[in-house]
Amino acid sequence: MPAEPMAATLAETLVARQFKVAGADLHAGGLPIRELAARHGTPLFIYDGGVMRASYRALAQALGGFAHIHYSVKANPAPAVIALFASEGADVEIASIGEYRAARAAGVGPERVLFAGPAKRVSELEAVIAEGIGEIHVESYEEIARVAAIGDRLGTPVRVSIRVNPVAAAQGGAMRMGGKPAPFGFDEEDLENVVAAVKAQRSLDLRGVHLFAGTQILDADVLLSQWRHAIDVAGRVAVMADTPLKTIDLGGGLGIPYFQGDGTLDLAKIAQAVPDLLQLLRSHPLLAEARPVVEPGRFLAGPGGIYVMAVNASKLSRGTRFLVTDGGMHHHLAASGNLGQVIKRDYPIVAPARMDVSDKSAATVVGPLCTPLDTLARKTDLPALVADDLIAVLQSGAYGKSASPSGFLSQPGAGEILVENGSVTVIAAA
Known part of the structure; x- marks a missing residue:
């Protein structure tokens, strides 16, 4: 009997779904990665604007008018990336004055910005209230008092929402953000006291609630369950406050596949649930005019990013092939497994200038740092690469350069470019 065809790897699936291959070359934004690396140097983060737009449009279509999208800037704060999503219609969610x-x-206009985060400094609050802000999501009693005092001093009503640490039943995702003691938001069981504290401040305009139950969620049923719980919480808060709510921030947490065996978030299932979610809102008299918000980051930016490194040396040590590169965990901590992975697993990796080579073998990809933690792949199949060949880590548009210890060992920084339709915007030079 003929042998069963081998299942495609995650890297092969992502390349076929998101990018173009011509001969030996993987393309991003209409240009060969080989050419971009030669022109802009390595290590290099390449952001494919077309892939990012496709992610946004797919989500917006699935949401079908139910929820408005706010891009979570923490995922990738490059202004060119923020501007891309803003041009698609996204507002933004921030967690610092820098963002x-x-x-x-x-x-992005100030009225399009939501400000969340557990430890906003007084100087940050003063700046955004003075310059303009869409909403501030308060997360402690101290913060309620600070925001109110600034609003009183400036004579400015401040729109606020209450961030809620939901009960355990509402949790899900790779990193759970609530349902346990947490610095994020107010415990759901204390909401009556929180609402009273906000309503007691004349300068605070209570707009709504914000729940963020988990990150990297790939199961649409988990996500939808959290959204229904958020609507339920919003209804209870509206009754406590005796006022209609304007905003229900459902949080982010929409995941993307990073590892072999990961599924893809089922947007069709989300689209199918939209009519019921809208009915749930409209059935509550104090939520009928509320605007739900989702604040994805990695889902929008992650798939369009490629981190490109050049091989410095290929060496064999006790039966293991090592590819030593000019990039590493100081630029891409998440890919090394040191940003939340309990079990170290490999991101999808390809040789972007050797895409036509089928003869591959296991390799360990490491960077230049003097630590065994600087490992970007523990056992990934790659062609026989030599010095100056390229290695690319896919799914690298989110939590890459800005989420990594770039100062460690004083290594050179990584470049960043946005590429779309053959046009290159340089964000940072290598």
């Missing part, structure tokens, strides 16, 4: 400045530099 506020990045969003404003990208042309």
Whole structure:
């Protein structure tokens, strides 16, 4: 009997779904990665604008008018990336004054910005309230008092939502953000006291609630369950406050496949649930005019990013093939497994200038740092590569350069470029 065809690897699936291959070359934004690396140097983060737009449009279509999208700037704060999503219609969610400045530099108006985070400094609050902010999501009693005092001093009503640490039943995802003691938001069981504290401040305009139950969620049923719980919480808060709510921030947490065996979030299932979600809202008299919000980051930016490294040396040590590169965990901590992975697994990796080579063998890909933690692949199949050949880590558009210890060992920084339709925008030089 003929042998069963081998199942495609995650890397092969992602390349086929998101990018173009011509001969030996993987392309991004209409240009060969080999050419981009030669022109802009390595290590290099390449962001394919077309792939990012496709991610946004697919989600917006699935949501079908149920929820508005706010891009979570923490995933990738490059102004060119923020501007891309803003041009598609996204507003933004920020967690610092630095992200506020990045969003404003990208042309995002202050009324389109939501500010969340457990430890906003007084100086940050003063700046955004003075310059303008869509909403501030309060997360402690101290923060309620600080925001109110600034609003009183400036004579400015401040729109706020209450961030809620939901009960355990609402949790899900690779990293659970609530349902346990947490610095994020107020415990759901304390909401009556929180609502009273906000309503007691004349300068605070209570707009809604914000729940963020988990990250890297690949199961649509888990996500939909969290969204229904958020609507339920919003209804209870509206009754406690005796006022209609304007905003229900459903959080982010939409995941993307990073590892072999990971599924893909089923947007069709989300689309099928939209009519019921809209009915759930409209059935509550104090939520009928509320605007749900989702704030994805990695789902929008992650698939379009490629981290490209050049091989410095290929060496054999006690039966293991090592490919030593000019990139590593100091640029891409998440790919090394040191940003939340319990079990170290490999991101999808390809040789972007050797895509036509079928003869591959296991290799360990490491960077230049003097630590065994600087490992970007423990056992990934790659062609026989030599010095100056290229290695590319897919799914690298989110939590890459800005989420990594770039100062460690004083290694050179990674470049960043946005490529779309053959046009290159340089974000940072290598």
